[in-house]
Amino acid sequence: MKRALITGIAGQDGSYLAEMLLEKGYEVFGLVRRSSNVARTRIDHLTQGQAAARAGDDPAARIHLIYGDMNDSASLHRAVRESRPQEVYNLASQSHVRVSFEMPEYTVEINAMGTLRLLDAIRDAALETRFYQASSSELFGKAATAPQDEHTPFHPRSPYAVSKLCAYWTVVNYREAYGMYAVNGILFNHESPRRAENFVTRKITLGAARIKLGLQQKLSLGNLDARRDWGFARDYMEAAWMILQQPQPDDYVVATGELHSVREFLDEAFGYLGLDWREHVETDPRQLRPAEVDAVVGDSSKARRVLGWRPRVAFRELVRMMVDADLELAKGEADKVRATDL
Amino acid sequence: MAKRALITGITGQDGSYLAELLLEKGYEVYGMVRRSSLFNTDRIDHLYQDPHEPGTRLRLIYGDLNDSSSLNQILRQTAPDEIYNLGAQSHVRVSFDVPEYTGEVTGLGAVRILEAIRDLGLRPRFYQASSSELYGKVHETPQSETTPFYPRSPYGCAKAYAYYITVNYRESYGLFACNGILFNHESERRGETFVTRKITRAATRIKLGLQQKLYLGNLDARRDWGHARDYVEAMYLMMQAEEADDYVIATGETHSIREFLDETFGHLQMDWKPYVEIDPRYYRPAEVDLLLGDASKAREKLGWTPKVSFRELARLMVDADMKIAERERAAAEREGTPGGAASARWGAV
Numbered sequence: 073m074k075r076a077l078i079t080g081i082a083g084q085d086g087s088y089l090a091e092m093l094l095e096k097g098y099e100v101f102g103l104v105r106r107s108s109n110v111a112r113t114r115i116d117h118l119t120q121g122q123a124a125a126r127a128g129d130d131p132a133a134r135i136h137l138i139y140g141d142m143n144d145s146a147s148l149h150r151a152v153r154e155s156r157p158q159e160v161y162n163l164a165s166q167s168h169v170r171v172s173f174e175m176p177e178y179t180v181e182i183n184a185m186g187t188l189r190l191l192d193a194i195r196d197a198a199l200e201t202r203f204y205q206a207s208s209s210e211l212f213g214k215a216a217t218a219p220q221d222e223h224t225p226f227h228p229r230s231p232y233a234v235s236k237l238c239a240y241w242t243v244v245n246y247r248e249a250y251g252m253y254a255v256n257g258i259l260f261n262h263e264s265p266r267r268a269e270n271f272v273t274r275k276i277t278l279g280a281a282r283i284k285l286g287l288q289q290k291l292s293l294g295n296l297d298a299r300r301d302w303g304f305a306r307d308y309m310e311a312a313w314m315i316l317q318q319p320q321p322d323d324y325v326v327a328t329g330e331l332h333s334v335r336e337f338l339d340e341a342f343g344y345l346g347l348d349w350r351e352h353v354e355t356d357p358r359q360l361r362p363a364e365v366d367a368v369v370g371d372s373s374k375a376r377r378v379l380g381w382r383p384r385v386a387f388r389e390l391v392r393m394m395v396d397a398d399l400e401l402a403k404g405e406a407d408k409v410r411a412t413d414l
Numbered sequence: 415m416a417k418r419a420l421i422t423g424i425t426g427q428d429g430s431y432l433a434e435l436l437l438e439k440g441y442e443v444y445g446m447v448r449r450s451s452l453f454n455t456d457r458i459d460h461l462y463q464d465p466h467e468p469g470t471r472l473r474l475i476y477g478d479l480n481d482s483s484s485l486n487q488i489l490r491q492t493a494p495d496e497i498y499n500l501g502a503q504s505h506v507r508v509s510f511d512v513p514e515y516t517g518e519v520t521g522l523g524a525v526r527i528l529e530a531i532r533d534l535g536l537r538p539r540f541y542q543a544s545s546s547e548l549y550g551k552v553h554e555t556p557q558s559e560t561t562p563f564y565p566r567s568p569y570g571c572a573k574a575y576a577y578y579i580t581v582n583y584r585e586s587y588g589l590f591a592c593n594g595i596l597f598n599h600e601s602e603r604r605g606e607t608f609v610t611r612k613i614t615r616a617a618t619r620i621k622l623g624l625q626q627k628l629y630l631g632n633l634d635a636r637r638d639w640g641h642a643r644d645y646v647e648a649m650y651l652m653m654q655a656e657e658a659d660d661y662v663i664a665t666g667e668t669h670s671i672r673e674f675l676d677e678t679f680g681h682l683q684m685d686w687k688p689y690v691e692i693d694p695r696y697y698r699p700a701e702v703d704l705l706l707g708d709a710s711k712a713r714e715k716l717g718w719t720p721k722v723s724f725r726e727l728a729r730l731m732v733d734a735d736m737k738i739a740e741r742e743r744a745a746a747e748r749e750g751t752p753g754g755a756a757s758a759r760w761g762a763v
Binding site: 138139168176181 | 425426427448449450451452453454455456457475476477478480481482483484487503504505508511512513514515518605606607
């Protein structure tokens with residue numbers, strides 16, 4: 073049985089990846105931060121009944137959570153030693169771009185130094201481990217050319233992007249210096265019903281659903297003209313897995329190649345619910361980034377050619393899937409409000 | 415003008431009660447929150463208003479005790495009259511898993527705030543959440559402000575650093591900085607991996623047939639348990655005193671885990687013995703001795719006494735968790751799945 077260690081397992085991508093690896097028969101180890109609020113709702117369905125399911129081929133018995141922190145070298149060393157993974161997926165990060173301007177030091181510690189610590193833990197353990205690094209289209213930032221592929225020069229425009237740049241090169245360096253199987257997936261934006269609620273796409277779908285049910289009147293957003301290349305997170309995690317199955321380690325851009333603006337996202341989400349977003353959306357300059365990135369649109373021909381990867385979920389389908397899920401959530405909320413009214 | 419308070423750890427048990435108390439007293443409250451892709455603000459959601467609304471007195475700011483620049487920025491922006499440093503990696507057993515992180519946040523976090531205060535030339539009052547875990551392998555019983563420390567975990571060691579650095583900034587720079595040495599304090603909002611809450615969650619879920627077993631560590635551990643709401647009142651009182659000083663806050667009563675089990679399962683008319691199993695993974699590598707606090711100084715100088723007794727505390731927690739368990743049962747019936755998602759939380763982590 074193959075063993076995989078996932079940092080950031082409680083996040084959007086980590087939860088999809090864990091699901092997929094469990095389906096493929098892997099034993100999955102996940103690193104979780106300690107918090108007094110147990111924040112693992114995205115993986116509760118995978119770990120459910122774990123204590124009771126130690127025997128038999130119950131996927132819940134094949135997933136193990138380990139306390140650790142990307143700031144804590146000793147905990148990373150221990151996690152690697154205990155899990156002895158054939159594959160490590162480093163998805164953990166302070167992943168919010170605007171927030172990275174508020175805590176730049178923390179962001180670089182986790183995203184950049186964290187990656188270095190984890191690579192060293194693998195090196196020290198002398199394991200034949202394949203290492204996947206969650207790199208990001210934010211590396212391109214103020215992009216010199218469009219679309220961007222594996223050869224486009226980087227121009228990071230936020231503490232987040234700069235920290236991811238450091239991690240990217242560290243991975244390349246460990247591959248070249250020590251012959252490690254270490255690769256970067258340069259993933260363009262990828263969303264899902266599990267996207268965090270303060271990312272613009274999820275903020276919109278949740279806002280639209282709540283407005284539809286009368287739970288909210290206004291939705292406050294930043295730059296409506298920002299344009300992104302948005303795919304579905306589960307498709308992207310499939311690419312991450314495929315990247316680690318190649319005979320040779322290499323870096324890949326993963327993207328849909330389609331560009332849409334926040335306005336178009338609003339059209340699609342509100343339109344699907346028979347609403348006009350212009351009646352509800354306000355812009356709030358506090359939500360603008362100090363430095364915005366250009367239209368980033370990815371050219372993933374290499375991934376398509378070498379890996380045979382293609383995105384399955386299109387823009388419209390993605391938006392509708394997110395709205396449908398948030399409508400269910402909002403209905404639950406509406407029930408709760410009614411119950412308290414009684 | 416309203417007083418301004420900054421609370422680190424505002425989303426935690428104590429932070430949420432303290433925010434409530436200070437808002438009631440008319441303060442403007444700023445709370446520092448860590449960034450997480452899941453929102454962890456359940457305990458203060460009832461206090462929070464959209465910042466776009468006028469007149470909101472509670473504001474949340476992203477920051478991290480590991481990030482000096484975020485602390486500097488927050489202190490500059492909020493210029494608080496009072497700072498309550500409640501942010502910590504606060505779980506003792508977990509501190510053996512993440513000792514370095516615990517030292518950074520729980521220990522060095524305090525000095526990063528104190529340095530930011532000094533750099534900016536501010537004169538806020540500073541409260542440090544110190545802990546009875548400082549006594550660890552105790553020198554005497556009960557423990558008071560004069561009992562020597564003997565911390566027995568990475569958590570205890572980190573808290574010892576934070577304690578002394580707070581005293582040091584008081585003595586070196588004349589800062590109004592005080593330590594509240596709080597013994598265990600629980601509540602309906604206690605984190606679900608702490609033993610008291612773990613027990614009350616499980617007891618109510620077992621009562622409703624949502625769970626069969628409860629795995630625990632050392633049943634003989636004895637603690638001095640009070641109610642968190644009473645304890646945050648003590649924090650506030652310390653910060654209003656004329657002189658900065660350190661105080662033990664405790665009930666002066668000790669009870670074992672077994673007694674807590676008796677009380678909670680008993681309140682639900684059940685016997686805990688058929689349901690409880692011992693899992694050695696929950697033992698601490700080094701256990702602390704009988705912790706029992708002597709809070710005479712706080713009683714005399716601050717006029718503080720605990721209001722909620724042990725039995726009341728256990729029952730409050732059971733009653734609140736029963737409501738949660740009932741909601742879980744309703745959800746499970748809707749989805750046709752037994753148990754609900756929460757059972758996953760009783761794994762090793």
